[in-house]
Amino acid sequence: MDLSYTPEEQEFRARLREWLAKVLPGLPPKPSPDDWPGRRAYDLGWQRMLYDAGYAGLHWPADAGGRGATPTQHLIFLEETEKAGAPYVGANFVGLLHAGPTIAAEGSAEQRARWLPPVLRGEEVWCQGFSEPDAGSDLAALRTRAWRDGDDYVVSGSKIWTSHAEVADWCELLVRTDPKAPKHRGISWLAMPMDAPGITVRPLRTLAGSTEFAEVFLDEVRVPVANRVGEENDGWRVTMVTLSFERGTAFVGEVVACRRVLGELAREARKNGRWDDVPLRRRLGRLNAEFRALWRLTQWNVSESERSGGVPGVGGSVFKLSYSRARQDLYDAAADVLGPEALDLDSPWTLDRLSSLSYTIAAGTSQIQRNIVAERILGLPKGR
16 A cells, blocks of 8 residues: 555645635535435535536546546545535435445446446435344344246335435335345345335434434335346345445544544644643543554555455444544543533534444444454354
8 A cells, every 4th residue: 555645636635725725615504404405405506516616426436427437536526525514425325435446346237227326416315224223243144035926026014214215216125035045145135215105204303403314114015126236135135235335434424524623622722721631631542542553544444445446345344443433432422521511412512422323333333344454354153
């Protein structure tokens, strides 16, 4: 991994900075966190601006509609947009970081042509229909059933923690297509239109008061067989591709955000007198070292994914495991720096701290990540 920047990469950074400085002051105000139609419009509008400027799907392969940029250019883009305070992907999260890369890697030419351009242009939103109420952390224990009826699958079951289901056009959906097969071998990956008859969406309110998740109930929903990505009953392998993106590269921008937050905490500690607390300073210093190490790990993971054909490897689980803990430690430290202000429910610090609690669960629990690291990296025997 070469951590130096070429003249071309430095020029790319300068152009991006210039563009961000030009367009960000003209953005409309962010909508209320509870205004999901407004948030969808805001996020799609930003995505369209990126597309028109040539920055959408920067690291996607050219034949998937992207620019085929180098991993280093992708990291420069994430660094500069976060430092400039540009909008994050928001409601586009699943389409841009999970479903889109999976379809780019595993989809047919027709599927890539149908689904990828609308994601990049900011025209369609995706949600994720993986987790189920009775499966817990065992994703392969899903029960949502799909049976063939001519050119369609007929799908019945339910999903939970379905990200952005309220405003989504499509859902990356895992279904069981062979109930007699071993649980990892009877699963298929479908793209389900969210306006199909038989779909009921029930929003879930989180600890932080937001409703970006929902329960989704499926009552004999018809999904064309042509919407299956990969072969029938090969969905577990396709799912591992999706999860590798979710754990390996989807959190990259958030590492930059955490480093920015850490800097804000240090400045606040100097202002309010907490900087004189030697253990607190030591704690912030350790967090600085951790996030710098995580950024280097991110660079390694992105470079490794490029060498392996664009799909991140199991190193993403190392990153996810470390990042989840470090993010929670960061907001615990924020509570020490801010004191009573950290209990203000209207404070963004409080909301971010509550949100941080979910990171040891989201995208695969820390227990699952430890198993992956133990078995697939360290070569330890599987637990009984």
